[in-house]
Amino acid sequence: MSKQHPETRAIRLQTEQTSQKEHATPMFLTSSFTYESATDMAAAFSDDSLDVNIYSRFSNPTVDEFVAKVAALEGAEDGIATATGMAAVFATFMTFLSKGDHIISASAVFGSTHTILTKFLPKWGIEYSYFDMAEPASVEALFRPETKMLYVETPSNPGLDIIDLGWLAGLCKKNNVMLVVDNCFATPAVQQPISYGADLVLHSATKFIDGQGRVLGGVVVGRKELIHPLYLFVRNTGPSMSAFNAWVLTKSLETLYIRMEKHADNALKLATALQGHASIEWVKYPFLDTHPQHAIAKKQMSNGGGIISFEIRGGITAGQKFLDALEMLSMTNNLGDSRSIASHPASTTHSKLSEAERAAVGISPGLIRISVGLEHVDDIKADILQALAKSQA
Numbered sequence: 001m002s003k004q005h006p007e008t009r010a011i012r013l014q015t016e017q018t019s020q021k022e023h024a025t026p027m028f029l030t031s032s033f034t035y036e037s038a039t040d041m042a043a044a045f046s047d048d049s050l051d052v053n054i055y056s057r058f059s060n061p062t063v064d065e066f067v068a069k070v071a072a073l074e075g076a077e078d079g080i081a082t083a084t085g086m087a088a089v090f091a092t093f094m095t096f097l098s099k100g101d102h103i104i105s106a107s108a109v110f111g112s113t114h115t116i117l118t119k120f121l122p123k124w125g126i127e128y129s130y131f132d133m134a135e136p137a138s139v140e141a142l143f144r145p146e147t148k149m150l151y152v153e154t155p156s157n158p159g160l161d162i163i164d165l166g167w168l169a170g171l172c173k174k175n176n177v178m179l180v181v182d183n184c185f186a187t188p189a190v191q192q193p194i195s196y197g198a199d200l201v202l203h204s205a206t207k208f209i210d211g212q213g214r215v216l217g218g219v220v221v222g223r224k225e226l227i228h229p230l231y232l233f234v235r236n237t238g239p240s241m242s243a244f245n246a247w248v249l250t251k252s253l254e255t256l257y258i259r260m261e262k263h264a265d266n267a268l269k270l271a272t273a274l275q276g277h278a279s280i281e282w283v284k285y286p287f288l289d290t291h292p293q294h295a296i297a298k299k300q301m302s303n304g305g306g307i308i309s310f311e312i313r314g315g316i317t318a319g320q321k322f323l324d325a326l327e328m329l330s331m332t333n334n335l336g337d338s339r340s341i342a343s344h345p346a347s348t349t350h351s352k353l354s355e356a357e358r359a360a361v362g363i364s365p366g367l368i369r370i371s372v373g374l375e376h377v378d379d380i381k382a383d384i385l386q387a388l389a390k391s392q393a
Helices: 006-012 038-046 061-074 085-096 111-124 136-142 165-174 224-237 243-274 294-300 315-325 355-360 377-391
Strands: 078-082 102-106 127-131 147-153 178-182 200-204 218-222 280-284 307-312 341-343 367-371
Touching: 006 061, 006 243, 061 078, 061 218, 061 243, 078 085, 078 224, 085 111, 085 147, 085 178, 085 200, 085 218, 085 224, 102 111, 111 127, 127 136, 136 165, 147 165, 165 178, 218 224, 243 280, 243 307, 243 377, 307 315, 315 341, 315 367, 315 377
Parallel strands: 102 127, 102 147, 147 178, 178 200
Antiparallel strands: 078 218, 200 218, 280 307, 307 367, 341 367
């Protein structure tokens, strides 16, 4: 058979059938695995290169299927699954950074990633530097001899900043620095950073990969020689993915492409409708031609994804009033769900930061993030428009 399209591989790449000839892959809900002999058992523990299951903290057939699918969709050689997206981030940092090393990161990153960079890594003698994705050239001056990694989200959370991955990968290669990309907002259905030169790509699978707000999970994919030390870290420290969660997530991948098309279609229509609204200062969406990095987004993304952000007039007070006025959209600290979700970072996820700290990571007082769901777009628009009107009262 000729090479299959990624949409097909997301559905048809499955663990080999058991003797029961099941159509859907079963869950392998077991903590450990057995051996035919003492010799086989000894070999399993003495040779890491053997493809044999020992213990589900090390490997599990259901988890392996999920990882294999994500790696195939991202164009990666191998991968490792973790219990959460933040476990994927932390494992990546801890595997490849040591005392005395330096990491460069975009300032626009998820709040918990910001906390790891600013609060935890310095405790272990690892320094960080931030750069502004709105001024990408500023990153060049930050490289040092001890710089080991550059970390970036594109699109970023929650400001939807975009950076040219090919340019950034070239810069990292020139400086012998690993490029790690959080591809959570785009998913492999929209963007494949490895094709632009990224070394590792990670996801919070909790978001669009799951798509229905059911389970937690994380995954990192890349070249085999990079994944092996990550595997050893996860195997020995324990942030492994459960077989149940992997089973849910591998089934979710079967609908990822069609879901992301609908998310993006709804999001573009909503963003277009909100442009110029009297209660809004600005609207950002990667495929709006008003987005500052619109041309880059069109080059490296197949669509604009399912997230929009806008600045509501009236700051924090108006943002909270907007949330309180919503009748259909959910208020929850998640995204990528089939149900549309609204959040106000300044009063929730980034509320513990000072106003200056929020500004430094791109969180303005009236920033609203909408994870656009799969409901009829007219119903999404109607709820947001009535809440906007009430936010200004």
